[in-house]
Amino acid sequence: MEKLLNISSGPHVRDRWSTRFIMLIVSASLMPAAVLGIAFHGIHSLFVILASVASAVGTEFIFDKITHRPDTWKDGSAIVTGLLLALTLSPNSKLYLPILGSVFAILVVKCFFGGLGRNFLNPALAARCFLLISFGSDMTDFSVKNGVDAVSSATPTADLLAGKAVNVTRMFLGNTNGIIGTSVIALLIGGLFLWAMDIIHGQICFSVLIGFALFVGLFGGQGFDPRFILAHICGGGVVMGAFFMATDYTTSPVSKLGQLIYGILIGVLGGLFRLFGSAADSFSYSIIIANLFTPLIDMYIIPKPFAYRRKAIEARQALAEAGIESRTEEKKTFLGRIPKPVIALAVITLVSGLALSGVYTMTKDTIDEQKRIAKAMSYKAVCPGAEEFEFPGEVEAWITENGGAVYGTDFGRCYINEAVIGKDAAGDTAGYVVSVTTADGNDGNISLSVGVDEDGVVNGIAFTELNETPGMGMLCGEPAFMGQFEGAAVDRFELLKGGGADEEYEIDAISGSTVTSSAVVNAVNAGLDFINNVMKGGE
Amino acid sequence: MNGSFRGGVHPPDMKSLSRDLPLQEFLAKGDMVFPLSQHIGKPAKAVVKKNDPVLAGQLIAEADGFVSANVYSSCSGKVKAVEKHRTISGQMLECIIIENDGEYTQADTYDTRRDVDGMTVEEITAAVKDAGIVGLGGAGFPTHVKLMPKDSAAIRYVIVNGAECEPYITCNDQLMRSNADEIVEGTAIVLELFPNAEAVIAIEDNKPEAVAAMQQAVTKARNARISVRALHTKYPQGGERSLITAIAGIDFPVASLPADVGCIVDNVGTVYAIQRAVVYGEPLFKHVMTLTGEAVSHPGNYIIRDGTCVAELVEASGGVSDQLKKVLAGGPMMGFALTSLDVPVVKTTNAITMLAADPVEEAEKEMTACLHCGRCTTVCPQGLLPQMMADASEINDLDRYENKLYGLDCIACGSCTYICPAKRPLTQIFKQTKAEILAIKRAAAGGK
Numbered sequence A: 001m002e003k004l005l006n007i008s009s010g011p012h013v014r015d016r017w018s019t020r021f022i023m024l025i026v027s028a029s030l031m032p033a034a035v036l037g038i039a040f041h042g043i044h045s046l047f048v049i050l051a052s053v054a055s056a057v058g059t060e061f062i063f064d065k066i067t068h069r070p071d072t073w074k075d076g077s078a079i080v081t082g083l084l085l086a087l088t089l090s091p092n093s094k095l096y097l098p099i100l101g102s103v104f105a106i107l108v109v110k111c112f113f114g115g116l117g118r119n120f121l122n123p124a125l126a127a128r129c130f131l132l133i134s135f136g137s138d139m140t141d142f143s144v145k146n147g148v149d150a151v152s153s154a155t156p157t158a159d160l161l162a163g164k165a166v167n168v169t170r171m172f173l174g175n176t177n178g179i180i181g182t183s184v185i186a187l188l189i190g191g192l193f194l195w196a197m198d199i200i201h202g203q204i205c206f207s208v209l210i211g212f213a214l215f216v217g218l219f220g221g222q223g224f225d226p227r228f229i230l231a232h233i234c235g236g237g238v239v240m241g242a243f244f245m246a247t248d249y250t251t252s253p254v255s256k257l258g259q260l261i262y263g264i265l266i267g268v269l270g271g272l273f274r275l276f277g278s279a280a281d282s283f284s285y286s287i288i289i290a291n292l293f294t295p296l297i298d299m300y301i302i303p304k305p306f307a308y309r310r311k312a313i314e315a316r317q318a319l320a321e322a323g324i325e326s327r328t329e330e331k332k333t334f335l336g337r338i339p340k341p342v343i344a345l346a347v348i349t350l351v352s353g354l355a356l357s358g359v360y361t362m363t364k365d366t367i368d369e370q371k372r373i374a375k376a377m378s379y380k381a382v383c384p385g386a387e388e389f390e391f392p393g394e395v396e397a398w399i400t401e402n403g404g405a406v407y408g409t410d411f412g413r414c415y416i417n418e419a420v421i422g423k424d425a426a427g428d429t430a431g432y433v434v435s436v437t438t439a440d441g442n443d444g445n446i447s448l449s450v451g452v453d454e455d456g457v458v459n460g461i462a463f464t465e466l467n468e469t470p471g472m473g474m475l476c477g478e479p480a481f482m483g484q485f486e487g488a489a490v491d492r493f494e495l496l497k498g499g500g501a502d503e504e505y506e507i508d509a510i511s512g513s514t515v516t517s518s519a520v521v522n523a524v525n526a527g528l529d530f531i532n533n534v535m536k537g538g539e
Numbered sequence B: 001m002n003g004s005f006r007g008g009v010h011p012p013d014m015k016s017l018s019r020d021l022p023l024q025e026f027l028a029k030g031d032m033v034f035p036l037s038q039h040i041g042k043p044a045k046a047v048v049k050k051n052d053p054v055l056a057g058q059l060i061a062e063a064d065g066f067v068s069a070n071v072y073s074s075c076s077g078k079v080k081a082v083e084k085h086r087t088i089s090g091q092m093l094e095c096i097i098i099e100n101d102g103e104y105t106q107a108d109t110y111d112t113r114r115d116v117d118g119m120t121v122e123e124i125t126a127a128v129k130d131a132g133i134v135g136l137g138g139a140g141f142p143t144h145v146k147l148m149p150k151d152s153a154a155i156r157y158v159i160v161n162g163a164e165c166e167p168y169i170t171c172n173d174q175l176m177r178s179n180a181d182e183i184v185e186g187t188a189i190v191l192e193l194f195p196n197a198e199a200v201i202a203i204e205d206n207k208p209e210a211v212a213a214m215q216q217a218v219t220k221a222r223n224a225r226i227s228v229r230a231l232h233t234k235y236p237q238g239g240e241r242s243l244i245t246a247i248a249g250i251d252f253p254v255a256s257l258p259a260d261v262g263c264i265v266d267n268v269g270t271v272y273a274i275q276r277a278v279v280y281g282e283p284l285f286k287h288v289m290t291l292t293g294e295a296v297s298h299p300g301n302y303i304i305r306d307g308t309c310v311a312e313l314v315e316a317s318g319g320v321s322d323q324l325k326k327v328l329a330g331g332p333m334m335g336f337a338l339t340s341l342d343v344p345v346v347k348t349t350n351a352i353t354m355l356a357a358d359p360v361e362e363a364e365k366e367m368t369a370c371l372h373c374g375r376c377t378t379v380c381p382q383g384l385l386p387q388m389m390a391d392a393s394e395i396n397d398l399d400r401y402e403n404k405l406y407g408l409d410c411i412a413c414g415s416c417t418y419i420c421p422a423k424r425p426l427t428q429i430f431k432q433t434k435a436e437i438l439a440i441k442r443a444a445a446g447g448k
Helices: A019-041 A044-067 A077-087 A096-113 A123-134 A156-161 A168-173 A184-196 A202-219 A226-234 A238-245 A256-276 A283-300 A310-321 A340-382 A393-402 A473-477 A479-485 A514-538 B121-130 B171-178 B180-193 B208-221 B240-247 B268-280 B310-317 B359-366 B375-379 B386-394 B398-404 B415-419 B426-447
Strands: A144-146 A149-151 A388-390 A414-423 A429-441 A444-453 A458-466 A494-496 A506-508 B023-026 B032-035 B059-062 B077-086 B092-100 B157-161 B198-204 B226-231 B263-267 B286-292 B300-305 B326-329 B351-355
Touching: A019 A044, A019 A077, A019 A184, A019 A238, A044 A077, A044 A096, A077 A096, A077 A123, A077 A238, A096 A123, A123 A238, A123 A283, A156 A226, A168 A184, A168 A226, A184 A202, A184 A238, A202 A226, A202 A238, A202 A256, A226 A238, A238 A256, A238 A283, A256 A283, A256 A340, A283 A340, A340 A414, A340 A429, A340 A444, A340 A458, A393 A414, A393 A514, A414 A514, A429 A458, A429 A514, A444 A514, A458 A473, A458 A479, A458 A514, A473 A479, A473 A514, A479 A506, A479 A514, A494 A514, B023 B171, B032 B077, B059 B092, B121 B180, B121 B268, B157 B180, B157 B240, B157 B268, B171 B180, B171 B208, B171 B268, B171 B286, B171 B300, B180 B198, B180 B208, B180 B226, B180 B268, B198 B208, B198 B240, B208 B226, B226 B240, B240 B263, B263 B268, B268 B286, B286 B310, B300 B310, B310 B351, B375 B386, B375 B415, B386 B398, B386 B426, B398 B426, B415 B426
Parallel strands: A494 A506, B023 B300, B157 B198, B157 B263, B198 B226, B286 B351
Antiparallel strands: A144 A149, A388 A414, A414 A429, A429 A444, A444 A458, B032 B092, B077 B092, B286 B300, B326 B351
């Protein structure tokens, strides 16, 4: 036995699963979503995915080399991060988005905080939020590329929030506008596979879904209508979040109870943001916020070993009463099944949730009042000759009947809110005003009022709701753009994307904000059309 | 009471290498080495000196105090030396070295049955104590101490541990198949000490032959207080605590003993030794042991004499392959690696496992940072949080480790290390941290 024997501490046998194997399984479980995403959204999605994965792995590789750390880029976790990020991007993403996002995810969120297992936020989601904040319009460009023109159209979730009917079956399959990983069925296959393989914790993914469904059911205004709830679950990254993002090991709690609380927190926050927030893709934020609660949850919810749980202690007490002396005293007396901080945490969550929805409800009237005043002021602005406004009965009846539907066929998704006739001091007609809302804005709805005088000359337009990208879409609210409409005696305006408008009916688009400009022009045209065909036609 | 415990892992059992090989006696020709400490407690005191002639079954070292155990020679010959020799744990310990004459002349034939029925509790425990019996499952706790708890009437269960959950090891399987009647008789003898107890012979359900043999022996013995239970095959089912959870349905802190919750757990090998000692007056100088592993040419289940040199046994069995990487005393989960084969088999050596591949070496190459995947938490049979314990240990927060995370309740079963995909040496960290905390406590107690 001259040979040197290996010596080490036991155990001397190891399970075959390794970190890399788990990462590969997770990557594999994302493949159905990636493949369907490419199939539905086109080959550019593949480039987005490749760019994201390559830059994620590359960033970690370079970081390892520069800092002389062990080769952690080989463990496969960067692949998962890259894939997850890519799947949450728009299929139209310019390639700088996945690259910048992956670098941010790996370098800032992961490596700077100590690498694998040390990050306090989910890297892919943190990167997505970073991109959403920094490159809002590019991130939410879900328009369907159709030849040269971009046909703007909203995601199903945006439609759902606008109160419109959506096709749940299509959402389930994923053949809709939205992110690359939009196929619910593919994500479910991957997610349930991971759950069956015991890689993700059921306590998290199912409590996220249940918390979300309950919240949407309770506060969504449509009760527990399964189609409504399903439509909400199928949209806005809820399934992706529940199975692939919330379940991230490092940023979710250790204990089962903690995982349940964390999951429900995500579900409730997600529902809250979805129903009462402004953006349709707010689910990312709810997970990121819950990530921040994870250390707190882990600090206070530490499950006791089996021997120290109430059941075991009671069983031993029963034995002692039956005549056995317990040789050792229990280390600690039982304090209560749920530690106080947990109750506090739950109460804080509940209270803040209720407070938020309470604030919304309480301020709803005030906000409505403010909107009414803004609208009244806008009427005055676009119909300066009027002393008071009259609500013609037949127009109101028309709106009651048709106001909820898209107006006309060639104005995009415009809705007529209200229409009034301005009367001058003598009681004669001074002009017509229509309030129009278009759902085609880059960042949500745009509402405006269009005023026309007795002779059909446009007095001007005034915005009552405009939340576009600052410095870009928001420029529509500047006189330089709005002024183009004033004084034109036309029935219909036309948008020029290249500039150089010289005719009365021509409007120069805001450079870089074609979507917003086009939505505004469409809304104005819808208003003019309404005045000419419904209001005047009704006289 | 569902026949299992929470947590646990399923390492490949590797028992097919030796499970069907019957027990064979191995008689070494070379010198025999008897460490004075083969048990938990104070080392025994040598009662022979150099050049004294000895017989097999002769007392050569005597228990020093209550928690200690006698040591008997397993061969005949003469004492060569009483000096330090390398032992199976790697330490140099005081040993009695006997020059083996190869005759194996015994001090007694140990084949005359004594009248067991008339024996008192004191006589039984004295016989066990005299025979130098210790826990043969691996721990080596003196059995007579275990059989004398403060309140014998409070013992509800005598659990005879035939689970043999360690991978590779099969000697107890074979012992149960071939000596079922003796084990049942030994169990009945132990039951004599505990008037209110029932005995459960617990066997993992991957040993159907042993279960059947024991069942048959129990039926034959017509003792209503003894039953056989087939348990889930899951590591560490054969751990004392896991068995008590599975059979008595009770969890208890590491600071307590099984007797505190009305249980006595003894290995089948120990119970067999009790039967030999009480019925035939035979002291403990031989026991069953498995020689196995991919690197050993001819695995086997042996009745091995204490003091046998591991190298001689391996040589005689047919040698090892060139691929030999690692030799373990015990199985791969709780066994420990040997530095040399020139060490003697002791009472608690239940296996020599010779591995052709070292998974630890491979795991070290694959090690990554902790993923916080929670697998260790899922498998911990004690319900601990290994990942948090490792974090606390890393930042040296010993207070959190001990009082918040109950880290001292770790039984070092190795399940967390086995399952960890990041290949972190968790059990090793916990053993070290526990030693550190205990050392600090001892220092504090000594300082007062």
